[in-house]
Amino acid sequence: MTDYYLESFIKCPYKFYYQHVLSLNxxxxxxxxxxxxxxxQVVQNFYQLSQDSQNQLHVFKLIDKYWKNVSPQLFESKVHYYTVLAKTTNHLLQFLTVKKKQEPPIFLYQKMNIYNEELETQLSLTFELAEWSSHSFTIKKFLLEADAELIQLYNHLVVVVSNEAFGKLPERVEIITLLEGKSYTYSPTINSVAQGNQYLKNMKKLLQHPNDYTKTNSLTECKSCSFILKCQDSRNSANEIDRTNAKFLH
Incomplete structure (x- = not known):
């Protein structure tokens, strides 16, 4: 169970099924x-700079370095392209240069693999940014966008993996969304470990039963999905079966 697969499943079980179960690309x-x-890339390279170089100028340079080869044709329109560029640039400037860091990060895009005996499962999580705090450490994750379910998933994963790997919980987990420019903060307690294990148990059960996967209700996710035609075909087939069964029962 990796953070990438679980995030994909949370966004849409149907898409997860086509991409990771059937291995359709x-x-x-x-x-x-x-x-x-x-x-x-921008976040990782920014925190690898010296303290004196962690400023707005270098944020602009990093964004220009990675954006310059992106084709506007990937987007819905040129207006959409420049809107996304403007928003992500503005919010990266806002959140990366909010204050000077006194010490380098503990972890920077560090992948952790642990075995959870209660779940009888190998868990994998990438700690994008872990920094020292007054009593423990803090975890930050920079996402383009996130909904409540994705935020909940990440918080539970961080708690369970941190407890197994370090025997200690983070003081704070912060998820930053760069389209909206919002910050979602979670402060775990000792009870969070049991809650996290139970949540992941439920996720494991869902993942093990592909026949029970349901389609997401997210229009945004559907618009960007490469498997939308397959999804519609499967739903039409399922509806036809349902109608046939209904006639048979009558």
Whole structure:
């Protein structure tokens, strides 16, 4: 169970099924994936700079470095392209240069693999940015966008993996969305470990039963999905079966 697979499942179980269970790949690159890659590169390279270089000028330089090869044709329109560029640039400037860091990060895009005995499962999570705090450490994650379910998933994953790997919980988990420019903060307690394990148990059960996967209600997710035609075909087939069964029962 990796953070990437679980995030994909939370966004849409149908898409997860086509992409990761059936291993169907789409050759079409979607703008969200490209922008998320750019965000990751900018954040990672920014925190590898010296303290004196961690300023707005270098944020602009990093954004220009990774955006200059992105084609506007990936987006819905040129207006959409420049809107996404403007918003992500503005919010990266806002959140990366909010204050000077006194010490380098503990972890920077560090992948952690642990075995959870209660779940009988290997868990994998990438700690994008972990920094020292007054009593423990804080975790930050920079995303293009996130809904409540994705935020909940990440918070539970961080708690469970941190407890197993370090025997200690983070003082704070902060998820920053760069389209909206919002910050979602979570302060775990000792009870959060049991809650996280139960949540992941439920996720594991869902993942093990592909026949029970349901389609997301997110119009945004559907618009960007490479498997939309397959999804519609499968839903039409399911509806036809339902109608046939209803006639038979009558």
């Amino acid at each position: 789409s050759s079409q690159v979607k703008w969200r994936q490209v922008v998320q890659f750019i965000i990751n």
